[in-house]
Amino acid sequence: MTLDPIARVRRFNRAVTSEVGALDTSFLGRGRPLGSARVLNAIGHGQSDVAAIREYLGLDSGLMSRLLRGLEDDGLIETIPHPDDARRRVARLTKAGRSEFRAYEALSNAQAKDFLTRHARPEELLRAMDLVASALGRGRIVLEEADPRRDDARYCLGEYYAELSRRFANGFDVSLSRDPEAVDMIRPRGAFLVAMSDGLPIGCVGLKGGGGEIAEIKRLWVAPSARGLGLARRLMNAAEDIARELSIKALRLDTNSALPEAQQLYRNSGWNEIERFNDDPYPDTFFEKQL
């Protein structure tokens, strides 16, 4: 006898709906209705355009207006016309608003920390939560163009290198490989994309150009928790789109047979195997794609 998978999903839903109130609706407990707290929170997290907040929270314009007015009356936010378009308004926290926002943040963080420390195997719990969050949030994954030296990007690269050293029989040492110059992965020469899921980086890809008509795909990585969602293909497509924008005519990449799922992806999306085109010690397989 095995347990019904559907019953397991529904048990998860029940567990989550009865506890997440305590986890995330910590909005409550500071004497403010959920609606106002959500708006304050959105502004605190950097959303300033009123229309963007409205879109993000799915609110009616009338309701939004009243919620903003309420927060303004409480002295937590102030709104000013948008500098480029006086129809739009921009909201930002006042001093009092920032301290109130920090109080919400502290509460949320304390609850999150408490939840982790109550568990005997927090690392395993986190991995499971990452997997579930990626599956639930798959529709909200956004690709951001980023400087490869940014924290998010460096995190992805670090995980990528760690994975290569786990999977290559003789390990992997970045310093022996040709680490692309950051400037080659920034426009106008190239680009670097980070996939963000609810604020956390879960994948990346680099487009390394040299100013000519040929560029290279580098550092394609997807977090273990986000595999199986079609993210690698999405990253590759986005990189190709940018390459076309940069008038690049052909792409190349090098890879290793210890990464069969990557090769599978390349072969399934229009890439052809070619001769070795560099003397990097790690790759053993080389691909090209005409744009």
Next chain:
Amino acid sequence: MTLDPIARVRRFNRAVTSEVGALDTSFLGRGRPLGSARVLNAIGHGQSDVAAIREYLGLDSGLMSRLLRGLEDDGLIETIPHPDDARRRVARLTKAGRSEFRAYEALSNAQAKDFLTRHARPEELLRAMDLVASALGRGRIVLEEADPRRDDARYCLGEYYAELSRRFANGFDVSLSRDPEAVDMIRPRGAFLVAMSDGLPIGCVGLKGGGGEIAEIKRLWVAPSARGLGLARRLMNAAEDIARELSIKALRLDTNSALPEAQQLYRNSGWNEIERFNDDPYPDTFFEKQL
């Protein structure tokens, strides 16, 4: 650089709060407000005592009364006085109510199935969800005394045997071990406990008596997803309590050194190692505890 664990928990919370609406609040979409739908759902899942539903859903008595009246007016439920206490009321579904409840169930099940089939690795996703659900629902785990031949119990025993065959160097075959008679694990001779978390079995323990003053602890098992929550100890304590109720003076158990965490638990909770007391081929370590 590693990701902040707290940021990861909070990302999970965001992912869950924005999606679980779609997963569990399928209450909506059938033209009934959430409150009524929750009550209908509770009754459909077997809660009949009005006070119990009120407690479970955390509702005010006035609100509860009105919700019940509303469902009654729609012909979905009927309420009768409790046979033992005419102050209390008992609610149950009418024919129309049952069909409405089934419609909600079908919706929920379809959504759960859809979520699973959209994922490339459903088994891994389910394991992650189990782990998270057990951690979130740890406060709602209840121990139920059950007939060991019941489905839930048989599921736990099957998982227990499977785990033994994975962990013992030479595997495990129930038929070679002395499988306790079910009657020895049912009152008045003994008992069998199943730990239930939001409706799913996640652990068990058997108290095998022979009518005398000595009984044995058998089949202590906790699902991998529920380890680290202190459940094994809780099961053991409950089994000891029942043993005392049955006037048992001492408990014994046999175990194997391939299960070190179990031995650790016994040693930490008042058990002492003793000489072999049976000729079962699998155990190599034996414990006793005076009650």
Next chain:
DNA sequence: CATAATATCTGACTTTAGTCAGATAAATTA
């Protein structure tokens, strides 16, 4: 048996969330 406690119900409220039809002002387009 009188009194207290308990479970539910009723009526009169409040708060929160949300809808919808204009009003207003600014920006865009023809």
Next chain:
DNA sequence: TAATTTATCTGACTAAAGTCAGATATTATG
């Protein structure tokens, strides 16, 4: 420049959820 579109605001509403003070009937207790 006139007409249209866009972003926000205001007023007037509704629905849902929840609170609270009794009313009522029943059961438990001294």
